[in-house]
Structure formats: structure tokens, C-alpha cells
Amino acid sequence: MYAELHCRTNFSFLEGASHADELVSRAIELRYSALAITDRHSLAGVVRAHAAAKDSDLKLLIGAEIAPTDAAPIVLLATDRAAYGRLARLVTLGRRRAPKGECELTLDDIAQHSEGLLATVVGGLGRDPAYGEYRDIFADRGYLLAELHYGTNDAERLDQLVRLSKQTRLPLVAAGDVHYHVAQRMMLQHVLTAIRYNTTVEALGDRLLPNAERHLRTLDEIQQVFARVPDAVRRTMEVADRCTFSLDDLRYEYPEELAPADQSPYEYLRQLTWQGARQRYQNQVPESIKKQLEHELAIIKDLRYEAFFLTVYDIVKFARSQNILCQGRGSAANSSVCFCLGITAVDPMDTDLLFERFVSRERNEAPDIDVDFEHERREEVLQYVYNKYSRDRAGLAATVITYRVRSAVRDVGKALGLSLDRIDALAKNIDGRSEDTILATRCQQSGVDPTSRVGRQLMTLVNEILGFPRHLSQHVGGMVITQGPLCELVPIENAAMVDRTVIQWDKDDLDTLGILKVDCLALGMLTAIHRCFDLIEQHHGRQLSIANIRQDDSDVYDMISRAETVGVFQIESRAQMSMLPRLRPERFYDIVIEVAIVRPGPIQGDMVHPYLDRRDRVRKGETIEPICADDKVNKVLERTLGVPLFQEQAMQLAVVAAGFTPGEADQLRKAMGGWRRPGLIDSFRQKLFDGMLERGHTEEFAERLFKQISGFGEYGFPESHAASFAKLAYVSAWLRYHYQAAFTAALINSQPMGFYAPAQLIRDARERRDTPVEVLPIDINHSDWDCTLEKEGQALRLGLRLVRGLHRAVVDSLVQARTRRFESITDLVARTNLSQAVIERLSAADAFQSCGLDRRKALWQALDQAPKHEQGPRLFDLQSNESLVPMLPKLEEQEEVFADYHSAGLTLRRHPLSFHREQLNSLGVTPAGQLVTCPHDHMVKVAGVVLMRQRPSTAKGITFVTLEDETGIANLVVHQSTWQRYDQAARRSTAMIAYGKLERKNEVVHVIARRLEDLTDRLASLHSPSRDFR
């Protein structure tokens, strides 16, 4: 009988060398009675251990190792819920005091939180005076740890410990100071130590643990090592028995103040829901909705989620009151209840999304609601939550940053002493995102022989370290809100950002314990939509909201089908645009599919083409055959014509086709996702295959499903999210169709966001097929900071925000002083006190046209505006020398264009390439606009300014480059070999000529590049930032 009382997981970063679940299953295998998880200053690993130990006899003790600055380190174990709370509070105290990742505690702090905690003091040699104090603090709850690892002089060490134990009256208890679950992990532990000290294993010297004894030892070994002190071994059971705390005891309590005092939360939610329903349906709630609402409310009551819905409702209500646009998404968000509460604008009846699909009685998983807010105002929402519940009760969930192949190779390689450029080559050779990296091949390509000793060690260690946590970062917006103090539920520590704190558990941990979080996320498109609404109200007097825009505007669908979607949320990327003419959305649900289909998941799972084929056939009126004989499977895939496109479908398939429990299906997804571990995936794969073959499915179908699930694991898109995004996509498309000028202005005013730079947005607006938008240049007498509308909302005036190097405060002061026209630069300076640098930037932007000054004249003037305080008031300011501007060489138009790009990143004059058209013609370059008329398979030359470069992880190293000339846009496909051959031109040039084969598919034209040439020299000094690899 033995209980291990001192054991680190890999959440003692760079110390522990095993996952929590590995430790737990090894402890079970060795028939330990109990295992304590005691990470250094952390409770981050306990939930994973708890989940692993759940269905076993192993008793899990929850604790942490604390190393106070003024005494020996101790291991604290929680006996009950209250003591656990104090431990969490103590860790919080130390963590909050110190910089990120560190902890600072004193003996005094421990004394104040000691009640109910068992303390086992790490017994070193020598007589530390603090041992006595520990005895005073913990009385009979204090023990002395005896840890023997075949050191230099174990016998003498044990003698000293026995003596010390007598002196301090702290009973001796055996422990292992466990760092890993099996001895084979010693190498990894050494490597981690080297990473921690930022050196190589070889140079570590005596900082290395000299043997492999820090593993979980067999009971026999333990008996042998502690043969002289059998009591110490027996006493481990005494300690374990005194701990009655389990993480199951953590009762998550919702905040109580959500409902009025005289109403229960459920009654209140019910009342709000019906109130909302009457509003949504203008007092005529359809029968089906009534039924649905009752049904949903019953489930919510059953699962006791009412407080969760109220929390979200409260946050959304606050955002509304502050006029912050928001939109809910996620499994529970697409419910009728959420629709009635105003959390989402997606009518679940429209999309046919059933509540049970997301929240069900059987699957005991937490409902998920993410709320997107305008990206510039999300902070207000977070501050509201902090203020309402205080920092003691609200905190951001953590994201565990884990080792991926690339970072693993980097760190392990360094620890093994590989040369830096070798590591660099290897790390660069590994595509961080693709999961099927064959490490051995990569090693070989980078000059590391995978069969050599170092090569083998590197590969083993990299495989072992994959998925190890490196540090905790803050989740993008997952808020945990509690009734009691949060820091007694889970320790809170400092995040890297100033004034940000993060709890030690991530969203999976919270799921495991059934603790609910609300994701408050930031979304740039909401900012843009809000701004667009404001502009429309201001200039057209029309009040719009996401909810009141008609959802069946066929003109809008036509526009989408023509792929005229620059600036439209989600469906503006090149991949989406090439899909749109093939998919031809006709109703809202088509957009939901469009959003989900152009994703790595469906693409990797090879589902796109089957879906398009089936859709075409349905359109032609053909009937399509079911995917297999199993009706249950067919039902899952009914909505998507037999092709799984959404993450939920893949999970459901695992359930109906392979007999997974819903919980297992979710574990499968997680195993595929973030912290993937090779071994775990294989066991799931086996289970999936067995289950499917048993149910009469073919191996081929199983193989395909597995591939699809693995695609979804990391990049999958749940239907519930797709529906919410589709809503925003539709709304933005609607705005683009009806109010292009306002839409473009709003997008530019919300930069940085989206896919396209202002230059493309402006060009798109000016070249709109039916009604081109007039765009007016930047001018000090007309422009505000933001882009504005003129001529009754039909024309767009560029804002000063586009001018490079101008700050908002400066522009605001300029606009404020503009009570009447600025007549000249001197006038401007006299009235605004702007600095010379600002005037120079304005003149570079050609913003003085309304004063009759071109760039050079304005600059000449600007240079003379020396600071006032130096010269005092200038007597002759008013009849200033504007007329005396000397003859400066006039700018050529091409120079103006370059200057436009340089200062504002866009031009309203001719396209820079148009100046070279003749030259390009003589080179045989086809204008981009004429590519449509070129025959398939024809060899062509195209030239243009590089708008963007993209290399999707799914594209097998293919890079997509978009070129623009004065006639339109050319899409290049650059294969890896071509890319490497023309490396410089490919990666650096702002403009290029490409030579290659034209390929046409369904109105989509690509050029498969064979040769690239840098055009930058010809277009010298063109400053146009391409949006690369975003």
C-alpha cells in the first residue's frame, strides 16, 4: 500500500516530463492507492489527471509544491473543499505578485492560508530553522518528506532525515519526487532541463538529475529503498486518507444577481424569452415557435442552464445599451430562446437547425455560446463584466500553448547541441500547420541523418515532447464568472499583457468540470457593419439592424453568385470567390454551406467536389442516391446532400456509424485537435474502424470518415458557427449591394480588418458594374479622419486616416479648427498649430489641392513653417510668400501615382501599370482584363502589382498570388518548385510579370505560373504593401 505524495506533471513547465494522464495510468498499473498531483505553484494539471483517474480506484490528491523565498519548499495537499480554496488563493497570491510564469510567496503567506492543508516539507540536508516554524504552523498536519534516489550517500542522508524528523517532530513520510511516469523519460527530462536553462544537455553538468529514479517506482522498489523506515511508507496512506477532497466537490455556482430578488432565474428567463418572442414576431408568435420555445425551456430547466443563458443575455443587453453591435454563435446560440432574447439574429427556423442537435440531455456537455462584438469596443464589454462581478469573480480562461512540431524541433535540437543553422533549416522545412509531417524525410532534407544517433534521439524526443504545454496564454475571450470568489475555484495568474489575468485552466478543463464560460470575442466586420448602419442613417435616413434586413433579396444572391464579394464577410477570399460561381447560392442556407465548405476540413477530407456534383444534379432535377444503406447515416447527412460538411456531422457519424458515445466522439475530436498525441489518435482510429466494420460499413467508408474527422478536428467548422457567420456575410453583401459607398467607407474606417487593403476596396467601388461610386481625394478642407460620404451619400471622400504617419489627435484638432475654409498653408498653421512634420505629411498626401497647391509647392511651403515658439509671431504671415514659390519641376503623372501610393497606399489617378502598357505590350503581356477571352491551356504572360500572396495549409505548398493591373485582376497559381526557382521575385517584388499556362474552370481563370520576373525596378519606388500570407 503506497500513495505517492510528490509528483509533477508537465504543467510544472520544463520540469515534469510526463502528461498527467500518463502518470495516472501508470500509477493505476502499479497498483498505487493514491497519487498526488503537486505541480510547482500550479493547479493547471489537476483537471487532466482528474479526468484520467475518474473511472479507476486510484485516489487522486490535489496539491501543489510551494517554494517560499524564505524557507524550505513544501508540498501542500488539500484535505477538503475549503482547504482547496485556500490553496488556490495562496497560489493566486504568489502568482499575481510576480511576473508572468513566476511565483513569490513567503512563510507568512503560507501560514495565513494553512488551515486544512496538509504540509509535507521537502527534507534537505542541514538544519533549516524554518522546519520548526512549519511544525508550528501545521502542527499535526505537517510531515517531513523522505525522498531517496540512489544518491551519493543515501544511508547517511536517511540517518539525517530521521534525526531531523525527531528534532522537529515532523513525522517522516516516503515520497518519490516524481518527474516522469517511466524511467525512459529521463532523456526527455534532461532535454527539458536544458531548455529551461537555455543551454545544451551536455553543458548542463551537475544541473542534471544524475539518474532515472524520478519515475513512479514499483511497490517492491519502494519497499526496498525505504526498508529501514517502513513507517514512512505506511504513513503515506495516513496522509492520503486524511485528504477527502475531490475535484468533483467543486460545485460551480452561477452568479445570483442575474434575476430580480423575487424571481427564480428560470422564471425570469422564461419571462424574458416570451417577452422577446412577442417582440420578434410582432405579438403573433407562431404555434411552431411556441412549441419549440417550450421544448427548449424545458431542456434548459432540466440541465439547469438558465443562469448561463441569463449571463449571456445580460452581457448582450449591456452591449445593446452601449450601442455595441454583437452577434451570438455556437451550439446553444442558434436556439429559438437565444433568437428571442436577441442574442442572435439567425432565426433557427430559417436554417432548420434543431436545438437538440446542439444541446442534448444525453450528452452532458456544456452549452457553448460565443458572442462576437465590434473589435474596437470589445474591451468595454470585458470591463463591464469585470466591474459587474469584480475581478474576484470573473476571469479569462487560459489557452495552453503546447509544443508543435516546429517549436519542438527547435527546442530539442538546441538542447541536443545541433548547430543553429541546422535547426533553422529543419524548423523551416517543417510546415508548422500540416500534421502529417514526416519528420524523418524532413530531417534528411535538412541534412540531419535520421538513422544517426543524434537523428534518432531527435526524432524520439520530438515525438515525446509534442503536445507538452509550454506556457499559459490568455484565451481570446472566454470569461468564467462565479458566484463565490473565483480564486478559490482555480488559481489566477498574470498574463503577458499588463493588467490582464488568466485562470490556470483552459476550456477543456472547464468543460470537464462543467464550469461554464462565455466567449466574448472581437470581430472587425461588426465594427464595419455598425459604421455602415450609421452612415446610412446619416445620409439616407434609413435605420437598419442585422435583424431587420430582408433575407431573401434575390439581387443580393445574384451578386454573390457572380463572386462580386470584395469586402463581404467570410466569402471575400480568393478561394471563396472561385467557389461562389460554382455553388451559386440562392437562399440563406446556401451561404451557411458556402462559409463552411471552403475550409481546410472539407478540403482535406475531399468533400467539396462530391458536394458540388450532387448539388448540380439536384438542380437539374435528378434524384441522388443515398450515401449508404444505413438510414441513420443518411439522416445525419440529409441537409448537405450526403456529404459531411460540418463538424457536428462528423461527430454524429462517429456515433451512429461506429457506435461511439457522444463523449467519446468529442474526445476523438479533441485528440485530433490542439494537443494531438500520436498514440492516442491510433487507438481512436482502431476503435472507429472496428465499430464501423461491425456495423456493416465498408473499410473504404471508414477510411474516408476517419480522414474527414481528422480534417475537421483542427479546422472544422460547426454548423452553428457557420450559420451566424453566414448571417453577417449576407448582411454585409446586402449592404454592399445597396449602399456600396457607405459600405466601402465603413470597411476602410474599420481597418485593419478583412482581406483587402483600402486600395482594392476603393478600386472595387469605383469599378462597380452598374453604379460606380465616385471617390474624392484626400483634402484638408473636406476630409475628416474617417472616410465620409458626400453628394447625398453617393460619393465617397477619402479620410485622413489613410495618410501615412498622421495621428488621430492631430487630425481631430485640424477638423475642429475648420470652422471656415483653410485658404493657405500659412492660414492652416496659424489656426491649428500643426507641426511642420504634419504639414509635410499632408503635402505628401496632396491634400492641399483646394488651396491650389500641388505636392511640391505645398512641400516647399511646409518646409518654411518653422516652429512658432522659436521665431515668435511672424509679422508678414498674412501676405505670405505663396506667390513667391519658385519654379519647381512639375511632377509627371506617373510620379504623382507613386507619390499617392507612398503616402496613402492608393491612387485615384491611373493605375501604375498603365504607364508601362506599351512596354508591356511589346513584351507580349496580356492585360488581366483580357484573360477571360483567352483559350484554355494557352500560354500567357501577365503583369501586375502584387495584391497578396497566400499559401493555404491545404494547398500542398502551392502559393496563390493575386496580380492587379489597370484592367483587372489575374490569379496566379505558383507551385513550390517555381516559387523556389524565382525565390526573390516571388517573395519580395511588389510587381511582377508571370509567364504560364492559362487554366479555366467554371468561369474561374487561373494562370499556372512557370516563370516569374520582378517588375519592381521598372516601377521604381512604388510603395504598395501587399497583404502577404494572412
Next chain:
Amino acid sequence: MPLSEATALGNQYDGPPRPSNQHNDGLRGPSYKRTPLHIESHDPFEDHKALEEIAVWCHRFSPLVGLADEDPVETLLLDVTGIAPLFGGEQAMNQQIESAFLQQNLMVRIGLGDTVGAAWALAHYASATLRGRESFSAEVVTACGDVGPKKTPDPFAAEPRCAAQLLELPIEALRLPSAIVETLSRLGLQRVGDLMPLPRNELKARFGAILLQRLDQALGEQPEIIARTHSPTNFFVEWLFEHPVTQQSVIQQVIRQLIERLCFLLLKQDTGSLQLSYRLTCQDSKPVTFEVGCYRPSADASHLWKLTETQLERLMLRDPVTSISLCSIRHDRLSRRQKELFDDDHIRQDSSLVAALIDRMSSRLGRQAIVRCVLQSDAQPEKAYRYEPLVGGSVSRRKNNSHSPFSLLDRPLHLLAKPVALEIYDVAADGSPSRFQYGGKQYAVSRYWGPERIETGWWRQRGVQRDYYRVETSEGFRFWMFRSLRDGCWFLQGAFE
């Protein structure tokens, strides 16, 4: 440009990389067939030093040589007022300077002008004399004529050639801060001549005094002075024989004299040499070079001679020697200690005598022969120490502060460099040895301590996994032995005294 990218580019320039098919060794560089591009990292300090050396060398052309006032410095200024006739005219002078540079494998661009500014401008923006590509050469020599304000009021009239040429040059030729050049180009002003029609006071108001100053300096309206460079001192002495010499005794005598001269130079600076470098130029073969190192800085001629002598004896000189040079490569301040009242002269002398002995022995037997033992922190006993040469090591001897997890008393005083296999007759129940044979003698263990388990070194060729025991035999001997956990064999590692 990051270095990695430069390398990649270099490889690309060499042709596409061709991965070879063999992967025999564990670690290789990128497997390209051609020799990879040679890349040196940028070192502005060394660049500047090299340019200063060239400046010294340039005194053969002009008595007044200076470096331009710019950052980074890449221009040499030579005052050639009245000098050209000595070379046979300006053209000839330029040609001779250029060929002298080319002989040194240096690229050069020469501008000859009436003022420093004009010459600089011509060298940078009008000279076509650079052979090869500019990127290979940082050195640009500017020779200039008159220094100081021109006497003639109108530069155009006096030197139409030079001034007219100057006005055609880009504005960068005026040595202006890049910010001003940029602003001027934004105004559309690109040639020096573009500035001339503009009102001077307006220019000054907008660009400060520097613009006009540079313009005037180039045109000779304002004076400009060349700051002279000096050659730095170094510890170098040389002897040139009028007739090549073969006699060993003569060479020895000369070297003794050179040492004395060098010591004189060293002592003037209170410096002692740590390493001397000899170079004997021979008539028909390559020069012979050798070095002598010291344990402590020394400027003692007789000591240095003794060290040199031991090496000289072994030197084979086949050809007559034409010159001998001696240079101190590394030196440090001489350590001196003031005498104390009750100083023990013997100890002081002893320590310096020991140092002299070490020097002599190292000089005769080679650096690697005279070593000391340094403790290393490594759990594996064979790796726990290493030998370090006494001479030529680091100047200041570091203290090894890392403390071991064990006290030194737990380790034996005698350690075998390689563990010796033992024959074990009897092993106790707990795995400890009870009787064994070593060196033909049998021992019975009466007491033991351990085991101490050491598993380490997996990153080396062969890691170790051992259980160490300290044993005391019935005769009172104490040994340190281990059992390898891999194969169960026993070895002796050391013995306690």
C-alpha cells in the same frame, strides 16, 4: 538581408542546389556539390581599421592623407597640391595610384578635384575608373587639389571643366544628410545645378546651414580641412640582412638583438608579451614562422631568449635568410608587486621561477605537454575532470565556482582514467559485492556504502548506467567500484587513500 537568406541566394547564384544521395554521416551541411559561398559577417570596426591602414600606406603618394568625415567612413582624402608633376602630370598620377591599389587587390575610384567636396562628388558619382564591381570595394580615394578657399571669385570661370561637371551630378554628391536629399528629391530637385536658381536665403530657411555649406565647399566658396591620420604604434621589430645569411650563430645573434629592441618597446608601455611571432624570410622558399608563448606577461629579454632558443634549435633552415621580423601578437600589462616589509623573497622568487620553468618546458615539449587538472561538473566520473594546458590559456585564470551535489570526500583521490574490469566471486543479497579479485589479489568486503546510481551521458556515443559502491576490505583498503546495469559486469573506478 538576413544571413540565412544571403546564403540561400549565394547558393542560388551558384546554380540550383543538388542534394546528393548519400547520407552517411550524421550531420552534414546542405549537400551542395559546389563550394558554398564564402560569407563574412559585417564588422564596421574592422572595416575602419583596414581603411586606416590603407591611409597609412597612402603616404607614399601624398604627405597629407586623411579620412573623410562621414559615417561609415569609406573615403580617403589625399592632398595632391603641387604633387602631380612628380608623377608626370595628373593623368599619370591617377594611373599610378590606381595601379598601386590594384596591385594590393583593392578596387579604387579616383576623383580629382579643386576642393575636397568636388573631388568627393566626382569620385562617388562621376568616376568610371572602378574596375570590377563596386560591391567588392569600400575604398575610394579622392585626390584633391587646392585645399582652402579659392582665390578666384568665380569658380565657373576658373575651372569650367570641374564646376560644370559638378552641376550635372546628382544632389547626393553634395555629402548631405539623407533626410535632406530625400526632401529635395520630393521637391523634384535632383541635380546640383537645380539648386542654383533658387534663392539662397529660402534654401537656408528650409534646409539649414548645412546645404549651403556643402554647396559652397564643393564650389570652393568655403574652406575645408583634411584631418591627418597617424600610424598606430605596435610591437614590431625587423632586421634586414644586406646579404642572405645561413649561419645559425648570426641568426641567433640577430634574434637576441631583436628581442632586446622589442623588450625596450614593451617596457616603455609597461607591457609584457604573452605570445611572440617570428618570421624568417628566406631567399628561395616560403618564409619560416614560429611562435613562442608565455605563462605570464614578460618583457625580460633573457627569459624570452631562452624560450626562443629552445625552438630555434629545432628549426630547419634550408635556404639563406634575408630578413627576420619579430612581433608581439598578444600582450598584457606587466604584473608588478610592491615589496612588503616582511616579504619572503624566496616565495616571490619561487613563484616567478616556477612560471619561468613552465614557460621553458612548454616551449620545449609543446603546449599540450604541460597541463593541469580541472574539475568538470559531470556525473560520469571519467568525464568529471579534464586537462588544460598551462601556457597560452586564458590570461586570467577563472575560478571554477560550480559546486557539486556531492562533497569531494565522497569521491576517491585516485581515479582510473579507464575503469578496470574486476572479477567478483560473491555478491550479497542486496546486490553489493562481498569478495572480488583485483591485481591478482583477493579482497573480502567488510563494509560498503551505496549503491549510488549514475545514469547519464546518453547524448555521447555511449551513455552509462552504473551502480557505484564504496567498499572497505578486511585489510582496510577502500575502493570505488561499480556494476554496469547493462551487462552486470563489475569494474574498479578508483581507490581512496
